[in-house]
Amino acid sequence: MRDYDMTDWSAGYVVDVDYTHGFYQELTPSLLSFFALLQGVQAPDPGASSLAYCELGCGQGFSTNLLASANPHIEFHATDFNPAHIAGARDLARSAGIENAHFYDDSFAEFLTRNDLPAFDFITLHGIYSWISPENRQAIVGFIRKKLKPGGLVYLSYNAMPGWASMMPLRRLLVEHAAAQGSAQSLQARIAASLGFADKLGSLDARYFANHPKLAGRVEKLKGQNPNYVAHEYFNRDLTPFYFMDVAQELAEAKLTWVGPANALDTLDEINLTQEQRSSSPASTTLPCARPRATTSSTSSSGATSSSRVPCGFRPTSSAKNGSRRALPCPAPAPGSRASCAACAIRSGCRVRCTIR
Structure with a gap:
């Protein structure tokens, strides 16, 4: 890069x-x-x-x-x-x-x-x-x-997969296009030109945009956002979206245990799931995490799914035997994903708050 x-x-x-x-x-x-x-x-x-x-x-x-x-x-x-x-x-x-x-x-x-x-x-x-x-x-x-x-x-909080999956190729396109312009222009100017280039590709119905119809709206939204925010959100060299399990494993070294979402409403099935989803959810299933929640594409307050940031709480807990603290992983795909949970292969994942930027 x-x-x-x-x-x-x-x-x-x-x-x-x-x-x-x-x-x-x-x-x-x-x-x-x-x-x-x-x-x-x-x-x-x-x-x-x-x-x-x-x-x-x-x-x-x-x-x-x-x-x-x-x-x-x-x-x-x-x-x-x-x-x-x-x-x-x-x-x-x-x-x-x-x-x-x-x-x-x-x-x-x-x-x-x-x-x-x-x-x-x-x-x-x-x-x-x-x-x-x-x-x-x-x-x-x-x-x-x-x-x-x-x-x-x-x-x-962090950028979460799979919500970022479709955005990463576009992000790479923006980064490479900005780099190709050289350093004579400001970063903000190069970002604006890169977004204009992506917008043009979308208008020409490039196959990538055709296969991901929500991206055109995402580009349009980025064009209206503060360019300083876009620079930090998309143009850092090491930008990495994470699956929940990967974050949990990294934080296990700090003896952290997952507590829950940073939004109280995200734990309520009655407002996050349809009646059909609630009735079909296997109540007897055991997950390696607290409070499993399924998600649908309609549960995010912003309605967007291409970019997500998942706030999660982690807390150290002590073992009664030796005083050590352990990590309790919880898979949490971003809202909008209908893919199975990679860790437990059931339902659509664990419900946590997703902030769309």
Whole structure:
């Protein structure tokens, strides 16, 4: 894969354009604890004193600053290796008089080696896991294992398969077309030209678009989105969509166990499944996970299925025998997929929240 005028320290990550500002409610500590309790899992009390919270890959730091302002009793720590992001996050904290938010421009590997960080009750990552290299993902797993308190919660979202399957060839086309234009133009300009090229292919009824009729709408939607967001979502060198089982296996090294979706409504069969689906679901089937849920193409709130981000909670649990913690995998194809669950070969998978971007 070609790079795009990225400096060595970027490790293939887009740094020539800043990420967008935004608040993501799934990062809220009280919500995370609430969702865990709904699954029958004891969670950190967000009202307790001496709590510590960490966001890895905080971008512009808007979510961290807002949460710190709303939870003055919690100490927030956040890192993003892009200095421009952290400079803006610190300026926002100073302007708002927020004293319990601490920002670092460390890489994940550097953050792992710091000796001035507390143990954390909450560790969160929004989207970043799918945008970075295997080495950086391993650093994240090492950080979680080292710094998460026993009984703490991790929120992790990522681009999920099979929802991303049809999008990956288009993403490769966009990346290669942008690279072929050289570096004389800005990345945003090259992205716009690449989307225009893809749009033209769709209008000519190229076989790939004919076989995936929803892609034309996806391209049209991308053309209207912030180009900085498109750059980070689609143009990072190591962009990787994951099957749930692969993520669960990687996080097993941090002694994490899957808790549930970061959306309470996703656990309700009555609103996610048709009567026929509910009646045909084998109640006696045993899965290696909690709360199996089938999905259909109509359950996503956005109605789109070509790109999905699946927020899942992971929590360490202790064994009564030896104090070790184990991973409990749960397969979770993205909404819209009718393929069988690869891990258990029954139904359509496990229902989790899918955020379409």
